[in-house]
Amino acid sequence: MAWDLSCVDWQDRIRRGQSLMPDLPDLDVARGERAVRIFNRLRIPDIVGTPLLADACGEWFREIVMALHGSFDPVTRERMIRELFILVPKKNAKTTLGAATMLTSVLMNERPRGEFLIVAPTKEVAQLAFDQATGMIDLDRGLRKRFHIQDHKKTITYLTTGATLKIKAFSPDVMTGVKPSGILVDEEHVVAERADADRVMGQIRGGMVSQPEAFLAIITTQSERPPRGVFKGDLKKARAVRDGLVQGHTLPILYEFPPDIQKASTVPGQPAPWENPALWQMVLPNAGRSITVPRLEDDFREAKEKGLEELTRWASQHLNVEIGLALRNDRWAGADYWEAQADPDLTVSEIVARSDVIVAGIDGGGLDDLLSLTIMGRDSVTAEWLQWSKSWVMEGVLQLRKREASQLQDFVKQGDLVIVQEPGMDIEHLADTLGGVNKSGKLAMVGLDPMGVGAIVDALADRGIEGPRVVGVSQGWTLSGAIKTAERKLADGSLLHCGQPIMTWAVSNAKVEARGNAIIITKQAAGYLKIDPLMSLLNAVVLMSKNPQAKPTMAGFMRRGLLTA
Template sequence: MPDLPDLNMERAERAVRIFNRLRIPDVPGTPLLVDAAGEWFRDIVRALHGSMDPVTRARMIRELFILVPKKNAKTTLGAALMLTSVLMNDRPNGEFLIVAPTKEVAQLAYDQCSGMIELDRGLRRRFHIQTHLKKVTYRDTGATLQIKSFSPDVMTGVKPSGILVDEEHVLAEKSDAIRVMGQIRGGMVSQPEAFLMIITTQSEKPPRGVFRSDLTKARAIRDGSVQGHTLPILYELPHDLQKASVLPGEAAPWEDPACWHMVLPNAGRSITVERLVEDYHEAKASGVEELTRWASQHLNVEIGLALRNDRWAGADYWSQQAEKGLTLKELLARSEVTVAGIDGGGLDDLLSLSVLGRDSVTAEWLHWQKSWVFEGVLELRKREASQLVDFAKGGDLVILKEPGLDIIELADVLKDVDRSGTLAMVGLDPMGVGAIVDALAERGISGSRVVGVPQGWTLSGAIKTTERKLADGTLLHADQPIMSWAVSNAKVEPRGNAIIITKQAAGYLKIDPLMSLLNAVALMSKNPQAKPTMSGFMRRGLLSV
């Protein structure tokens, strides 16, 4: 909690007194929050309610972003804060909402709110409870607190005085999450005292969509790089402890229980480190997939790769081989020779291009990629739509409206690569690539330099080569999120003495960027030499004009 010197402490402490008098309905003895809640959440209550200017009614803190691991009573404490806000409110018929990702979470939030009211004789008289609507009404002002599920229909037209969004990382997986959050924020504009509180754990998958955007903004405000009216309360380990060491037999820094207390604000109440140690050993015994999921939920460790038990072995080494800031321009400048791999099929696929260079000094392989997709895929694959939009914002993916533009843009990129004088070969799946071959030929890339790369079990050699190059540190990549996503989507299937990675095995998940890399690796494994050209000699400084 940062220092907030301009708080209205009279109002802040009044809110804390109300909060402290509420009882937890689902704990033996129904203890008062003055005893059961940690000081960390009382600080949040103070900050939110003490930040409102009594004259202008505008809040200095309009949004709160609270990132806290599971089992720290966030749903219970969030419900108590919203009930406190209803009691502090003086706007007639003010509307307060708790928005939950599922019916089960919504029911839990409602049970906590109604239970707190039922346990206080004074509150029972002053509130009207409507269980069938999951709604409570404060008779004195007509203000309501209602629990709703997350959907565009429910959020359209709301003008909340206060709203709590629970588990935003789950909501972000919905295709319309950005639009719904936009409706929520838009509905607050007309009320100067309105606030939005987001309380969530870390995602079980790499952060995406609106959750990723809000988390990034909260971190930037916390770190002082930007300013805003959001109060970030982020319980996450320091960056050096979050490093995902997933090498066989090697524990990650975050696996040390001595550091877990840093992210458990409610320790000693709803959760203990000792209990987490037991759960940790169970998760670790279940495999790396369950362990990474457990760490994301109980320690707020951000997952870079979704590592399943049937994952591709190269995924274990992918993160450590990232070279941040590696661009195509730098790759071309450092490489003595380059090859390109292309993958992509129908309108439902990503058309992916990988450029793989061999460093002229170290002989390391350097990788960069770009992908294209038609906007119709966002409708066809709604569960991945927000992820694809994120990649487009980052520049690794281009979302197109017209068929054919993807091939034109891909061919233009390879034309630039060819101008560097390093391009030896372009490899692609032999099936259905006529348009790509024609576009390359128009740009002077044709003949023996454009080759088909057999797929299926014949790619086994490229798969194993890529694994080894990642493991021994001789393959570096540009740290592009879309590649991490594709790598984590890859599933391996044994076929006799070979292994295969196929789109069928990946199911609805996309692996096209990875397949383009494997096609490029198949070519680079042939030890190609760049065709000597005038531009190539000039690039290396061997010829002057």
């Protein structure tokens, strides 16, 4: 039976500066205290005076060491805490404390030839972890006699049991032939950007199955971009355990602001709640040791002077502020208002029911692009513009665009992106979607880039959508009016969308360029990042700006109060 690892009052605790460790009544305190004693005796090798961890580490991490090792049952040899998920900002000694934890685990281990790994996102971080671990051994005469260090193999062997601690950079061959007793993954948010991250993390977890005492420890900061892939999934799971929504074997220790502080400013020109340095102590468990708030304040001012993009990146790394939109200096102005205009209750059927007229925008290029559809309705009562989208992508794009593969897989799981195996299937799916909307009698027009759309036009005609209702929308500088219209309607609150992550991603990818008196958003400006869903929205905006009319319906008259039932 799993332990209850929830900490449902975490918001109150973090505000008061209290421990985030849940109550663990079944913990083997004696075993846990033994691990803490070993941990405390290790020294930090790259700080003047090489202080003991007993002095240089905060109590917050000693609690983690005790919980991890005290959750081991010596009779069943099963570890009740099989995973750690620690979310903590930079400069809180993650790599150093992680190396110390793994050394402690090797010394506590009873399995002959047990295998332990530290997996880092890059060779540089792997080297740092190795230097920290070997430095701790070199500073202790007793440990020097009991360990054999092989620099060329990045391997440390405990001579008493034959257990090894290996430090590796993240790659698919990490788990080749390994049956780990313990693994630490450093900076999972960086690892998650790899196309094969899901597979490798699956191998890591699968390799632990045969070892009942095995554990996986993940120590990471927030991502510099919206969370994605395996990092997003593990973060979601850890939050669910912490909040008591699910039971599991993951111990979540998440140093992040409560939602009311983490949110962005809702008043233009006003600072966000998290920008108040008086609140930073909440998410800095090692403050006063490896980091100080005054030093962070200096960095904060420098980041703010460089602009919103650098400030956003800085906040994600140093305060664990989760990024919703990757805002840049050359961002589209509408991005500043995008998140505030989300209505998660909007669906395509809801838009059809509420609207007196509907238009659609389509964008899609070659086989390595997303084929994107936007449905936009005009509310028959409030005249608000209501937006929903869906996209399709060829299966081969995930191999071609490996950098974005994990992000695209997330959109598939969320239901906003469909992967198709054969050319043409995406067009058929899109046409079927529009055919269903057309049956409402409210679809006035469909707009699309006039280049290379013959197959789409034919598919729409087969569903009864043809003639003057299918129009070409000129691209480039001629979209300047639609770009400005969309950003104004987002700013004044009259454009609502259903909060789909794929649209948030596309909006954050958009880069704006000035062309004479016009502004443009182009795929060339966005580079390898995709903006097709946003372009389909702009095509729909062009049509809705023409004030289209659909055939009046009895339902429409009733909603406006012109008829009674």
